[in-house]
Amino acid sequence: MILNMGPQHPSTHGVLRVLLEIDGETIVRIMPDIGFLHTGIEKTCEAKFYQQVVPLTDRIDYLCPMTNNLAYVLAVEKLLGLEIPPKAQWMRVLMNELTRINSHLVWLGTHAMDIGALTVFLYCFREREEILNMFEMISGQRMMTSYFRIGGLALEPPLGFFERVREFAGRFPDKVDEYENLLTGNPIWMMRTKGVAQLSAEDAIALGASGPTLRGSGVDIDLRRDMPYSGYENFKFKVPVAQECDVFARYMCRVRELRESNEIVKQALDGMPEGPIKADAPGIVLPDREKMKTQMEALIYHFKIITEGFAVPAGEVYQAVESPRGEMGYYIVSDGTAKPYRVHMRAACLANLQTLPKMCEGRLIADVVAAIGSIDIVLGEIDR
Amino acid sequence: MALAPAITDLEQLKGHPALARLLAWNASAVTGAKFDRDEMTIYIDRSNLREACALLRDDAECTFNYLSDVTCVDWYPAEPRFEVVYHLLSISKKERVRLKVRLDSASPVVESLTSLWPGANYFEREVFDLFGIRFTGHPYLRRLLMPEDWEGHPLRKDYPVEGYR
Numbered sequence: 001m002i003l004n005m006g007p008q009h010p011s012t013h014g015v016l017r018v019l020l021e022i023d024g025e026t027i028v029r030i031m032p033d034i035g036f037l038h039t040g041i042e043k044t045c046e047a048k049f050y051q052q053v054v055p056l057t058d059r060i061d062y063l064c065p066m067t068n069n070l071a072y073v074l075a076v077e078k079l080l081g082l083e084i085p086p087k088a089q090w091m092r093v094l095m096n097e098l099t100r101i102n103s104h105l106v107w108l109g110t111h112a113m114d115i116g117a118l119t120v121f122l123y124c125f126r127e128r129e130e131i132l133n134m135f136e137m138i139s140g141q142r143m144m145t146s147y148f149r150i151g152g153l154a155l156e157p158p159l160g161f162f163e164r165v166r167e168f169a170g171r172f173p174d175k176v177d178e179y180e181n182l183l184t185g186n187p188i189w190m191m192r193t194k195g196v197a198q199l200s201a202e203d204a205i206a207l208g209a210s211g212p213t214l215r216g217s218g219v220d221i222d223l224r225r226d227m228p229y230s231g232y233e234n235f236k237f238k239v240p241v242a243q244e245c246d247v248f249a250r251y252m253c254r255v256r257e258l259r260e261s262n263e264i265v266k267q268a269l270d271g272m273p274e275g276p277i278k279a280d281a282p283g284i285v286l287p288d289r290e291k292m293k294t295q296m297e298a299l300i301y302h303f304k305i306i307t308e309g310f311a312v313p314a315g316e317v318y319q320a321v322e323s324p325r326g327e328m329g330y331y332i333v334s335d336g337t338a339k340p341y342r343v344h345m346r347a348a349c350l351a352n353l354q355t356l357p358k359m360c361e362g363r364l365i366a367d368v369v370a371a372i373g374s375i376d377i378v379l380g381e382i383d384r
Numbered sequence: 385m386a387l388a389p390a391i392t393d394l395e396q397l398k399g400h401p402a403l404a405r406l407l408a409w410n411a412s413a414v415t416g417a418k419f420d421r422d423e424m425t426i427y428i429d430r431s432n433l434r435e436a437c438a439l440l441r442d443d444a445e446c447t448f449n450y451l452s453d454v455t456c457v458d459w460y461p462a463e464p465r466f467e468v469v470y471h472l473l474s475i476s477k478k479e480r481v482r483l484k485v486r487l488d489s490a491s492p493v494v495e496s497l498t499s500l501w502p503g504a505n506y507f508e509r510e511v512f513d514l515f516g517i518r519f520t521g522h523p524y525l526r527r528l529l530m531p532e533d534w535e536g537h538p539l540r541k542d543y544p545v546e547g548y549r
Contacts, residue, residue: 043545208452329452342457344453
């Protein structure tokens with residue numbers, strides 16, 4: 001029998017459609033069907049100036065906008081050969097780790113809700129609300145932040161921002177304990193997750209899985225540590241790896257990552273350097289408002305950047321960052337003009353979704369929900 | 385930080401392990417190389433692509449065992465028109481290499497990598513869907529993102545951004 005699940009199904013986290021060929025309760029074959037959220041972002045990018053692409057990158061993965069902003073601006077900065085001031089780099093790390101916490105909280109809440117633990121959802125969204133408020137404080141937006149710019153940041157962090165983050169980081173570990181008290185030792189949770197949706201390390205690598213989906217299968221790789229970008233080499237953190245290859249292992253990886261990200265946030269606050277937040281590159285970075293009122297050059301640069309963009313030397317780069325879901329890569333080809341010739345996003349979720357048949361075939365229908373939750377998909381990123 | 389010019393001379397680049405390995409195996413399979421912005425690009429002849437990837441995956445020196453990404457660039461109206469781009473990652477060495485295959489518009493066909501990495505499946509389907517590149521040996525070469533009955537390949541450069549009205 002063929003059973004259709006989605007695209008309007010609450011546990012498929014968006015608009016994923018899954019075709020299940022079943023024999024009784026057992027799954028014989030599973031076929032994900034995607035593309036319902038395809039918006040042609042890659043094509044749109046080719047018609048925009050480089051700086052106009054930044055807001056588009058938010059929309060790819062609406063749970064970790066800053067990570068996508070970062071991957072894109074790093075790629076363009078690599079094409080330009082721009083040097084970024086230390087304060088901007090540290091702010092980027094700080095915001096990225098807050099984004100990771102934000103994304104993992106949504107994952108934890110919805111994943112637990114799919115499996116039947118409703119309370120966790122409310123607790124997770126309580127902390128997430130606080131992070132979204134901080135995003136609003138710094139960028140004016142709760143979700144589509146577009147806070148990073150090519151060459152630095154959009155705005156100086158406002159007064160009281162660091163105190164607020166520090167206050168949050170101080171009490172967050174207790175909140176993680178709270179989630180873990182509800183789930184980690186809970187016999188129902190363990191029965192639903194332990195030994196479910198097995199994925200061996202060989203399969204995970206062959207299928208291109210990345211992030212916690214790969215680390216939950218015992219492969220120790222994290223781009224932040226192994227191929228550092230944006231100053232991650234200055235931070236000390238552990239990379240959680242679990243050997244059990246099941247839903248519980250992926251759960252443990254992400255929960256530990258919540259704690260590690262919180263540690264990175266604290267380190268970023270403690271070591272935040274002083275200095276400018278934008279690179280010294282007049283034709284690329286928008287001038288300060290004050291300078292525009294007093295200096296003619298600043299006004300001219302502003303006008304030129306807005307109306308005709310800036311040319312980027314011909315070439316190509318691939319810049320990958322460790323997003324909450326795995327390897328988020330931007331491949332950008334420049335032909336020397338002010339618009340990118342080609343922008344390609346390597347979506348971590350697209351590759352992770354391919355592991356679903358390996359995880360589910362031969363198992364029960366109820367496990368599909370746990371498996372989909374455990375790979376933490378965002379359909380906006382898959383379909384682009 | 386000034387940009388260093390790209391190095392495209394094979395002689396200068398042959399110290400790079402992946403390129404050295406490929407040249408030692410079959411020098412005619414490598415049609416060019418480029419080292420630019422700290423990234424290595426190797427151009428492979430289309431008929432040797434799958435074997436070159438198998439070599440880089442299984443070699444004890446290179447160990448590029450992870451296929452990060454497959455995509456394509458359309459250089460319309462130039463010929464050869466398409467460049468299919470593969471990003472390989474070595475998990476143990478933490479290194480990347482980019483392989484490229486040039487295809488002309490008359491026969492945009494290249495061998496599929498799904499037999500080496502099953503994960504190439506969706507990436508190649510996406511390239512087929514959006515660029516019209518055909519991958520021989522692919523188990524299920526159907527449209528991935530666009531509707532089944534869609535006409536044309538949207539990421540080609542001769543396809544208008546706002547679509548056909």
